[in-house]
Amino acid sequence: xxxxxxxxxxxxxxxxxxxxxxxxxxxxxxxxxxxxxxxxxxxxxxxxxxxxxxxxxxxxxxxxxxxxxxxxxxxxxxxxxxxxxxxxxxxxxxxxxxxxxxxxxxxxxxxxxxxxxxxxxxxxxxxxxxxxxxxxxxxxxxxxxxxxxxxxxxxxxxxxxxxxxxxxxxxxxxxxxxxxxxxxxxxxxxxxxxxxxxxxxxxxxxxxxxxxxxxxxxxxxxxxxxxxxxxxxxxxxxxxxxxxxxxxxxxxxxxxxxxxxxxxxxxxxxxxxxxxxxxxxxxxxxxxxxxxxxxxxxxxxxxxxxxxxxxxxxxxxxxxxxxxxxxxxxxxxxxxxxxxxxxxxxxxxxxxxxxx
Amino acid sequence: xxxxxxxxxxxxxxxxxxxxxxxxxxxxxxxxxxxxxxxxxxxxxxxxxxxxxxxxxxxxxxxxxxxxxxxxxxxxxxxxxxxxxxxxxxxxxxxxxxxxxxxxxxxxxxxxxxxxxxxxxxxxxxxxxxxxxxxxxxxxxxxxxxxxxxxxxxxxxxxxxxxxxxxxxxxxxxxxxxxxxxxxxxxxxxxxxxxxxxxxxxxxxxxxxxxxxxxxxxxxxxxxxxxxxxxxxxxxxxxxxxxxxxxxxxxxxxxxxxxxxxxxxxxxxxxxxxxxxxx
Numbered sequence: 001x002x003x004x005x006x007x008x009x010x011x012x013x014x015x016x017x018x019x020x021x022x023x024x025x026x027x028x029x030x031x032x033x034x035x036x037x038x039x040x041x042x043x044x045x046x047x048x049x050x051x052x053x054x055x056x057x058x059x060x061x062x063x064x065x066x067x068x069x070x071x072x073x074x075x076x077x078x079x080x081x082x083x084x085x086x087x088x089x090x091x092x093x094x095x096x097x098x099x100x101x102x103x104x105x106x107x108x109x110x111x112x113x114x115x116x117x118x119x120x121x122x123x124x125x126x127x128x129x130x131x132x133x134x135x136x137x138x139x140x141x142x143x144x145x146x147x148x149x150x151x152x153x154x155x156x157x158x159x160x161x162x163x164x165x166x167x168x169x170x171x172x173x174x175x176x177x178x179x180x181x182x183x184x185x186x187x188x189x190x191x192x193x194x195x196x197x198x199x200x201x202x203x204x205x206x207x208x209x210x211x212x213x214x215x216x217x218x219x220x221x222x223x224x225x226x227x228x229x230x231x232x233x234x235x236x237x238x239x240x241x242x243x244x245x246x247x248x249x250x251x252x253x254x255x256x257x258x259x260x261x262x263x264x265x266x267x268x269x270x271x272x273x274x275x276x277x278x279x280x281x282x283x284x285x286x287x288x289x290x291x292x293x294x295x296x297x298x299x300x301x302x303x304x305x306x307x308x309x310x311x312x313x314x315x316x317x318x319x320x321x322x323x324x325x326x327x328x329x330x331x332x333x334x335x336x337x338x339x340x341x342x343x344x345x346x347x348x349x350x351x352x353x354x355x356x
Numbered sequence: 357x358x359x360x361x362x363x364x365x366x367x368x369x370x371x372x373x374x375x376x377x378x379x380x381x382x383x384x385x386x387x388x389x390x391x392x393x394x395x396x397x398x399x400x401x402x403x404x405x406x407x408x409x410x411x412x413x414x415x416x417x418x419x420x421x422x423x424x425x426x427x428x429x430x431x432x433x434x435x436x437x438x439x440x441x442x443x444x445x446x447x448x449x450x451x452x453x454x455x456x457x458x459x460x461x462x463x464x465x466x467x468x469x470x471x472x473x474x475x476x477x478x479x480x481x482x483x484x485x486x487x488x489x490x491x492x493x494x495x496x497x498x499x500x501x502x503x504x505x506x507x508x509x510x511x512x513x514x515x516x517x518x519x520x521x522x523x524x525x526x527x528x529x530x531x532x533x534x535x536x537x538x539x540x541x542x543x544x545x546x547x548x549x550x551x552x553x554x555x556x557x558x559x560x561x562x563x564x565x566x567x568x569x570x571x572x573x574x575x576x577x578x579x580x581x582x583x584x585x586x587x588x589x590x591x592x593x594x595x596x597x598x599x600x601x602x603x604x605x606x607x608x609x610x611x612x613x614x615x616x617x618x619x620x621x622x623x624x625x626x627x628x629x630x631x632x633x634x635x
Contacts, residue, residue, distance in 0.1 A: 215599050243609030250605045254598045347610065350603040 001058070001330075004120060008057040012050055023121040026097040030128045037080045037130060038301045038322075047301045047322055053127045055295070058326035060120045062334040063293040067123075069140035071101060071114035071166075073288055074131035081132065081297040088131070089114065097121040101141055103154040104161050105286075111155045116141070132295045135288035138169035139241075146343060147237035167285055168237035170340060172244045174208070174252065175279040175289060176201050177228040179264070179272035193227045193298070193317060201276050202312055204262055205229045208255055209309060216349045220339055223317045225296030225304035228276075230289050236345045241285045247346065248280035292336055293329075295322055306336035361467075362499055364445035365475070366482070366508070373479050374472035375447070377499075377517060381466055386571050436501065445498070447506070447517070452491045455509055462520040469508070469515040479515065486510045 001009070004024045011021050018031040030053065036046035056063075077085045090112040094100055099122070100113040117123055117134070126134065143150060143165045150165035161167060180197035191197065208231060209219050220232045239247065255278050256263045264275040282289055290296060290304040298317075305320035320328075360376035390399045403412045420428030471479035486493065492509040497517070505520040 211598065215602070239606065239609055243606070246605040246609055247602060250601045251598070254601060346602070346606045350599060350606060 002061065005057050005060065008120070008124065009054055012054050012057070021124065023097075023124055024119065026095070026121040028095065028097075028121055028124055028128065030124070035080070035130075037077060037132060038299065039080065039082060041299065049127070049130065051322055052130075052132065052295065053124055055322040055326060056123045056127045057120065059293045059329060060123055062329050062337075063291065064118065064120070064123065065334075066292045066336065066339075067117040067134070067136055069116060069118070069142040070136040070138075070291075071103060071141075072117050072126075072137075072291075073135040074115075074126055074129070075133035075135070075297070076129055076131045077297065078130045080130075081299070085297070091115050095121075095125060098125060101154065103166065104156055104158065106158050133297065134291050134294040136291045137166070137286070137288055138171045138173060138244075138283070139166045139237075139285065140170065141166065150237070161285070162240075165237070167240045169239075169241055169244050169283065169285075170234060170237060170343065172233040172235055172248045172251075173282050173289055174231040174233075174248060175224065175228065175277075175282055176205055176231065177224070177277040177279055179269070179275055179277055181273065191227060195316070197227060198316060200262060201228050204255070204259065204276050204278075205231060206309070206312065207259070208251070211254075211258075212251070217344055217346075218342060220306070220336055221309065221312055222292055222304050222306040222336070223302070223315075223320060225290055225294065225302045225317065225320070226298055227317070229312075230304065232339065234339050234343045236343045239346065241283060245280065245283035248283045252278040252280040292334070293325065306334060308335045311335070360470075362497075363472075364447065364497075366447040366449065366469075366479075366495075368449050368478075368482060368493075371478050371482075372446075373482065374475040375469045375479065375515075376472065377497075378468045378470065379465070380468050380516065384565065384568060386568060386575070447495045447497045447508070449493045449495045449508070451494050452486075452489070453494055453507075454490065455492045458492065458507055458520070461526055464504075464519040464521050467517040467519070469517050482508075483510050483513070483515050486515075 008021060008023055011019065012033070014033075017033050018029070019033075021028045021030055030049075033048065033050040033053070035049045037049055037052055038047035040046035074088050075085050076088055077083060091098075091100065092113050094113070094115065097119060099116045099118055101116055102111045103114050104110070105112050115122065115126075117126065117136075141152070141154070143152065147165045147168050150168055151160065151163040152165060153160045154164050154166055178197040178201045179191055180194075180200060181191045182194040182197070185192055205221055209221065212219050212233070217233060220234070222230050222232075224230050233247075235244070252263075252265050256265055262276055263278045264272045265278050265280070266272050281287075292306045293303050295301065295303050300318045301321040301323065302317050303320050303322060303325055305315075305317075305325065307315060360378055362377040364375065364377075366373040366375055391397060392399060403414075403417065404410075405412050418430050418432060420430050422428055469479075482493075486508070487510045492507045495506050495508055495517075497504055497506050497519070499519070505522055507518045507520055509516050509518065
């Protein structure tokens with residue numbers, strides 16, 4: 001553990017409810033440290049904001065690389081995962097150690113400040129605001145090394161943003177979301193995590209992985225931290241979001257044809273019942289999935305856990321929680337380390353004509 | 357050939373030509389049955405009397421003509437039989453006209469007329485005479501208890517019978533403002549050029565009902581137990597080889613480049629709204 005992290009963990013040992021942390025020379029006031037964010041159950045103690053901050057500190061060396069240069073969205077749960085949550089995109093003002101980037105949003109026809117979580121202090125600041133779930137864009141503000149020809153202007157208009165590097169994602173992503181119900185859900189509730197559903201999702205993910213591997217394409221998997229799996233296909237940034245979405249849709253529809261009993265791409269939630277929703281729609285600028293190691297709103301305190309393919313067969317989402325993941329990472333390291341060094345040029349791999 | 361829907365004779369002066377009538381067209385529209393959504397049972401149409409609150413059998417029904425709101429005059433089967441139907445089982449020719457004189461708006465349905473064995477010679481005579489003169493015959497025929505105006509016209513060695521709407525069944529022409537608009541010779545020449553460019557013989561086999569084809573495919577796919585989803589691009593569902601499909605999407609995307617069609621962009625906000633979910 002680095003000294004900076006060690007120092008934060010030690011400061012969090014304070015019996016006080018509030019304190020001012022010194023994080024790599026920055027001052028960060030934190031409050032309500034013993035507020036339960038995940039409820040306890042039986043002999044399990046609740047997870048508090050103090051636990052969350054400790055977790056963020058300990059996983060930061062593994063998590064921050066996945067957040068670098070990416071605008072983040074945060075789902076905040078000021079009263080814990082059972083309480084009201086809200087989704088925050090824009091932040092103003094921010095502490096001096098937080099980097100923001102101004103990006104045009106067509107919704108309000110104005111520029112908004114997005115946070116780039118690039119240091120430990122920023123991560124802890126988000127934790128202090130009960131920002132449990134961190135979502136990051138698949139595109140980055142940084143152009144090197146594979147997107148030098150794209151623009152760097154993100155403000156003023158949709159057209160500028162279209163031309164900018166933020167319109168060129170690093171990944172094609174899939175969200176495999178089982179709509180396989182355990183039968184215990186209440187009316188209108190989303191399906192809960194259970195063994196059979198996860199087993200089917202895992203099997204589907206492995207098939208997709210094998211299929212794409214046969215084409216020479218490498219995919220990466222992580223648990224969503226809730227019920228399903230996320231698959232990432234790292235790509236060279238010469239396809240924009242629309243193109244990435246088309247690639248994703250092609251793969252999803254292929255999976256649908258291959259496994260019609262297992263897969264659905266249906267819009268209507270009711271028609272997804274009993275199948276795994278092969279969601280390719282997240283490939284869109286401004287959309288996001290939970291970042292690696294982000295905690296999720298699940299009672300077990302699960303996080304979105306990057307996996308190696310050989311591990312997938314033997315794991316279950318609840319293996320990876322705020323309690324277990326830091327030690328595991330200290331032992332095994334980040335299964336997704338270097339994902340950006342493994343970007344694939346789809347045109348070259350597939351032998352598509354170079355016309356662009 | 358399908359079963360004749362009518363048989364009788366053409367009366368042409370002193371000559372009668374025994375003929376049979378066959379429908380010349382059929383709609384290929386795919387029809388559906390209404391099912392109960394929850395159990396899949398085919399629904400039954402019930403003749404329901406709201407006064408007696410009971411189902412009514414066919415033999416307990418009569419036909420009523422609504423002459424004023426809620427006021428009916430009842431006609432029985434006997435009443436209908438009393439109606440004069442002079443052209444019963446015969447096609448009475450009443451005159452000959454040039455085919456172009458009959459505006460297509462009058463055409464209702466097309467039938468083929470075929471001669472009985474005994475009628476072959478007079479049939480051929482009438483057919484050839486009309487062909488030579490380039491004329492059509494106007495006649496009446498009674499089909500399904502209703503006397504209809506019709507036209508007989510030769511078409512490639514077969515006598516066609518076209519039932520015609522009566523004039524009062526064709527709605528009055530609207531006054532179209534554009535008919536008084538001034539056009540210059542130049543504009544006219546441009547229009548001519550364009551028309552000449554696209555001028556070609558009419559070949560109905562060039563056209564097919566794409567809606568029906570898609571519908572048929574959809575039904576077949578359902579039958580095979582496949583989940584059916586709308587395909588965003590034509591032909592997409594036929595691509596089986598993933599490598600091929602991916603290559604195509606990458607190529608298409610790259611060709612699009614920055615000058616991508618606006619529609620792709622425009623289609624997205626909806627998708628954004630609808631996938632509002634946190635995964």
